[in-house]
Amino acid sequence: MIAAQLLAYYFTELKDDQLKKIDKYLYSMRFSDDTVKDIMNRFRRDMENGLGRDTGPTATVKMLPTFVRAIPDGSEKGDFIALDLGGSNFRILRVKVTQDKKQPVQMESQVYETPDDIIHGSGSRLFAHVADCLGDFMEKQKIKDKKLPVGFTFSFPCAQTKLDEAVLLTWTKKFRASGVEGMDVVNLLNRAIKKRGDYEADIMAVVNDTVGTMMTCGFDDQRCEVGVIIGTGTNACYMEELRHIDQVEGDEGRMCINTEWGAFGDDGSLEDIRTEFDREIDRGSINPGKQLFEKMASGMYMGELVRLILVKMAKEGLLFEGRITPELLTKGKIETKHVSAIEKSKEGLKKCMEILTRLGVEPSDEDCLAVQHVCTIVSFRSANLVASTLGGILARLKESKGVARLRTTVGIDGSLYKMHPQYARRLHKTVRRLVPDSDVRFLLSESGSAKGAAMVTAVAYRLTEQARQIQQTMAEFRLGEAQLLEVKKRMRQEIERGLKKNSHQEATVKMLPTFVRRTPDGTENGDFLALDLGGTNFRVLLVKIRSGKKRSVEMHNKIYAIPVEVMQGTGEELFDHIVHCISDFLDYMGMKSARLPLGFTFSFPCHQTSLDAVRSLSVCQAVVTMEPTLHEYCLTLGNKDRGTPLVSKLLPHLKSPPSS
Numbered sequence: 001m002i003a004a005q006l007l008a009y010y011f012t013e014l015k016d017d018q019l020k021k022i023d024k025y026l027y028s029m030r031f032s033d034d035t036v037k038d039i040m041n042r043f044r045r046d047m048e049n050g051l052g053r054d055t056g057p058t059a060t061v062k063m064l065p066t067f068v069r070a071i072p073d074g075s076e077k078g079d080f081i082a083l084d085l086g087g088s089n090f091r092i093l094r095v096k097v098t099q100d101k102k103q104p105v106q107m108e109s110q111v112y113e114t115p116d117d118i119i120h121g122s123g124s125r126l127f128a129h130v131a132d133c134l135g136d137f138m139e140k141q142k143i144k145d146k147k148l149p150v151g152f153t154f155s156f157p158c159a160q161t162k163l164d165e166a167v168l169l170t171w172t173k174k175f176r177a178s179g180v181e182g183m184d185v186v187n188l189l190n191r192a193i194k195k196r197g198d199y200e201a202d203i204m205a206v207v208n209d210t211v212g213t214m215m216t217c218g219f220d221d222q223r224c225e226v227g228v229i230i231g232t233g234t235n236a237c238y239m240e241e242l243r244h245i246d247q248v249e250g251d252e253g254r255m256c257i258n259t260e261w262g263a264f265g266d267d268g269s270l271e272d273i274r275t276e277f278d279r280e281i282d283r284g285s286i287n288p289g290k291q292l293f294e295k296m297a298s299g300m301y302m303g304e305l306v307r308l309i310l311v312k313m314a315k316e317g318l319l320f321e322g323r324i325t326p327e328l329l330t331k332g333k334i335e336t337k338h339v340s341a342i343e344k345s346k347e348g349l350k351k352c353m354e355i356l357t358r359l360g361v362e363p364s365d366e367d368c369l370a371v372q373h374v375c376t377i378v379s380f381r382s383a384n385l386v387a388s389t390l391g392g393i394l395a396r397l398k399e400s401k402g403v404a405r406l407r408t409t410v411g412i413d414g415s416l417y418k419m420h421p422q423y424a425r426r427l428h429k430t431v432r433r434l435v436p437d438s439d440v441r442f443l444l445s446e447s448g449s450a451k452g453a454a455m456v457t458a459v460a461y462r463l464t465e466q467a468r469q470i471q472q473t474m475a476e477f478r479l480g481e482a483q484l485l486e487v488k489k490r491m492r493q494e495i496e497r498g499l500k501k502n503s504h505q506e507a508t509v510k511m512l513p514t515f516v517r518r519t520p521d522g523t524e525n526g527d528f529l530a531l532d533l534g535g536t537n538f539r540v541l542l543v544k545i546r547s548g549k550k551r552s553v554e555m556h557n558k559i560y561a562i563p564v565e566v567m568q569g570t571g572e573e574l575f576d577h578i579v580h581c582i583s584d585f586l587d588y589m590g591m592k593s594a595r596l597p598l599g600f601t602f603s604f605p606c607h608q609t610s611l612d613a614v615r616s617l618s619v620c621q622a623v624v625t626m627e628p629t630l631h632e633y634c635l636t637l638g639n640k641d642r643g644t645p646l647v648s649k650l651l652p653h654l655k656s657p658p659s660s
Contacts, residue, residue, distance in 0.1 A: 018366055022373045025313065028275050029381045033433065035273070039388035040395070040434055042269055047259065047392060053246035060266040061259055065248050066211050066237065067163040068256040068456055069463075071218035071225070075099075076458035081138075081148050081201065082451060085130060086155025086173070086209050090114045092137040095454035105219070107451060110137055116174075123180035123188060131192035138199050147200045149461050151453030154185055155209035155233070157260045163460055166206040172262065172291055173233050173300065204464075205456045208258045209413070210237040212452025217411025217443045219455050224409040224443060226393060227452075230386055230423070231414025233291075234298040235262055238393050241400050261389050262294030270296075277308045284331065297385040299336040299416035305378050307334040310371065319367055325360035333359060339375045340420040348372055382416070383426040390427075391434035398438065406438040413445035515611040523547050529596045531578070534603025538562050538578060540585040542596075558585050 023030065031039075049055040050063030076097050084091040093109040112133040118126055138144045156175065158166035168181050180188065186203050193201055207215070214227025214237055225239040237258045243251040264270065270292060281301050282288050295301050311328060313319040327333055334355070341351040349368050356363040356371065363371070390410070398406040417423055428442055445452070479487070497503040498511030525547040532539040541557040560581040566573050586592060606614040 018370050019373050021318070022370055022377065025318070026309070026374065026377045028273070029377050031273075031381065031384045036384050036388045036391075036430065037434065039270075039273070039385065040391045043261070043264060043389045043392040044396060046264060046269070047396060050259070051240070051244055051246060051257075056247055060263045060269075061261055062157060062169070062263065063245075064157065064159060064258040064260060065245055066207060066256040066258050067160055068205075068207065068211055068215070068459075069253060070459055071215060071222060071239070072455050072459055073222065073462075074219075076219075076455070076462050078458055078461055079146075079148055080454040080457050080461075081134075081150045082153065082454040082457070083130065083134065083150065084153040084155075084209070084212070084453065085114070086153065090130065090133055092134060093451065093454065094137075094141055094143070095451060095458075097454070097458050105451070108141070110140070112136075119175045119177055121177060123177045123183070124192070126177040126180070127185075127188045127192040128195070130189060131196055134193070134201065135196055135199055144199045147202050149457045150201045150203045151455075151457035152186065152189070152203055152206040153209050153212045153453040154206050155229075155235075157258075157263075158185065158206070158208070160206070163205045163456075164203055170287075170290070172287070172294070174286070176286060204460050205453065207453050207456050208235065208237060209452075210235045210258060211256055211456065213413040213445045214238075214256065214411045215452035215455035215459070216413075216445045217409065219451075221409045221411075221441070221443055223407065223441075224411045225397065226390070226408065226410040228386070228390060228410055228412045228417075229414045230298070230382075230412070230417040230427075232298060232300045233262055234294055234386060234414070234416075235260060236390060236393060238397065244400070259389075259393070262291045262298070264293035264389065265296075266290055266292050277305055277312075280308055281305060293385065293389070297382040299414070302339055302378060302382060302416070303335040303337075304331065306339055306371075306375055307331075309374055309378070310334070313370075313374075314361070319370060320356075320361040320363060323361050327359040328361055336416060337419065339379060340416075342372050342375045343379060344421050376422075379420060379423060380426055383423055384430055387427050387430035387434060391431055394431070394435045394438060394440065398435065404437065406435065406440070408438070409441040409443050411443050411445055418444070510605065512606065513608060515608055522551060527596055529582075529598040530601065531582070531598065532601040532603075533562075533578065534601065536562055536567075538581055540582055542585075542589055542591075556589060558588055560584075 043061070046059060046061040047063060049059040050061045052059075056063065077099055078097055080095045080097070082093040082095055084093070090112045091109055092112070093107050096106040098104055098106070114126075114129065118129050135144075154166060154168075156172055157169040159169055160166050164186055166185050168183060168185055170181060171177070186206050190201075190203065193199070210227040210229050212227070213229060214224055217227070218224040226236065227238070228234075228236045235258070237256050239254045240257045242248065242253050242255050245255060245257070248255060265274075266289065274292070274296065278292075278296055281295050281304060282292065285295065307328070310319060311324065314322060314324050314328065338351075338355050342348050342355065344351065349365075349372060352368040352371050353363060353365075356368065361367075394406060394408070394410075397408060417427070424442070428440075431440060432438070491509070494507055494509040495511060498507035498509045504511070524545050526545060528543045528545070530541040530543055532541070538560045539557055540560070541555055544552075544554040546552045546554075562574075562577065566577050586594065602614065608614045
């Protein structure tokens with residue numbers, strides 16, 4: 001017990017001095033909250049550029065439309081194949097989606113190797129390998145005779161114009177198969193399958209691994225609208241409002257956007273936070289100058305970053321008493337899994353001693369403490385970088401929704417996030433500081449992105465089936481050219497019948513004369529009252545028309561409700577209400593003694609004998625006529641007849657319709 005206390009005291013004393021040295025040495029890798037917020041704002045600007053029609057083609061953050069328009073709603077069902085190509089292994093799954101609440105998804109999978117000579121060879125060899133693996137899997141599943149829907153997780157930047165088409169923009173990670181960039185990968189795979197000729201596959205969807213992650217988590221939590229990968233590489237997707245995506249037609253609904261945030265900073269926007277170690281990593285990569293954010297944050301480069309830092313510190317005599325071994329100088333000798341092991345809270349220092357001893361540097365306890373702190377700074381920087389870009393996405397979602405507090409779920413996957421003992425906690429904490437008015441649930445994808453490809457396919461299959469049913473229902477309402485020509489012919493016949501005196505009464509198309517003989521010619525001038533009756537509201541307007549060089553139309557109006565009991569009552573009640581509305585309007589306009597011409601829009605079938613005489617053919621429960629004209633009674637409204645029920649003057653005429 002005493003020995004343990006002494007050891008703890010000894011390490012505490014060491015920490016105070018040693019950690020300060022490391023912090024000072026790696027000062028540029030330790031971000032303040034202001035720096036993280038600044039990176040988040042830079043990323044938000046790059047997101048805007050990526051979504052813009054004019055700025056999108058040259059943007060570094062590509063913001064690629066995926067044509068995934070919906071997340072699972074729980075009604076999906078069927079038997080699907082999912083392919084997952086994006087790392088050192090190629091995975092194939094058979095996914096059965098049912099309505100069984102206890103086990104809604106059943107999966108069987110098999111992993112196939114993708115050797116370096118395949119991923120560095122020709123594109124035709126790569127896709128022939130994929131087709132061979134798929135054939136082997138279908139043989140083992142005894143489904144070669146079936147043409148099942150296939151979802152393809154293809155974890156590289158692609159431009160899509162539809163769900164089942166993806167043109168590779170550039171290889172990332174370790175892939176560099178020739179003849180694939182600029183080509184549709186679905187077409188390449190279909191050609192390889194057809195060349196085999198022993199089975200068929202219906203590739204309905206191709207998605208990025210981030211989309212697969214979002215869809216996998218979306219099946220379990222329908223509030224999931226963001227997918228993030230933090231593993232060998234890093235990337236994210238989210239559901240964007242369609243009205244903000246200039247590259248895609250339409251304004252209604254949402255679409256998943258693949259940000260391709262690994263290329264953030266490729267235009268130099270992160271130069272002020274990149275270190276000499278980041279630049280050395282980039283120079284030694286297979287794609288210098290590209291995917292700079294990914295090289296700073298992802299698992300593929302984290303171990304190598306730590307190694308480069310240790311080499312420089314050893315050269316300067318700050319570690320290992322200046323000892324440098326061939327093992328320490330060998331690229332790849334420190335891996336990200338070693339960083340994760342070193343940062344474990346209990347056995348981390350012991351693991352560090354083992355790893356460094358294998359490198360032959362004969363580390364002291366003080367060296368182990370220093371190396372552990374180097375690992376912490378490097379991995380913490382990665383978490384801060386990812387938090388800044390994820391914070392940018394969440395802030396955009398909050399702004400788009402116009403809510404005071406964002407409630408959402410982030411689906412997340414990747415070996416670095418899963419295996420590093422401190423990474424998830426650091427990421428969550430920083431994100432919540434960056435987007436304080438939010439309730440964000442981080443949901444770990446247990447089944448990987450391949451299941452998500454099956455979910456995308458299941459959703460596409462569901463939407464396709466719904467569309468088929470809608471098409472079937474709507475088929476009766478569609479008219480072909482011959483039918484339209486027949487309608488045109490019959491309509492002309494009815495028009496002729498409606499216009500002729502001897503057939504007018506029996507015609508279904510009445511062709512009623514309106515006694516309107518011409519359209520305006522621009523010389524009209526004066527003040528007029530207008531009434532508009534045709535729906536649940538009644539409108540009274542004062543229209544001032546001015547002709548000459550500065551022609552203008554000025555309108556003032558007031559809307560009055562027509563109660564249901566008036567609409568369904570007698571003609572007397574209806575016109576009594578109308579006249580009182582007119583009276584109120586003239587009071588409102590200060591025109592008590594005005595004498596103005598009046599026009600009446602009466603939106604019901606009527607028989608007219610002149611421009612100002614009309615008999616309703618079917619309205620309310622009364623036969624209504626206007627003869628003499630209504631405006632003759634309105635002229636004196638507000639003068640000697642003000643306050644008199646003017647409808648009583650109209651009713652003798654309203655009740656006795658003129659002969660037709």
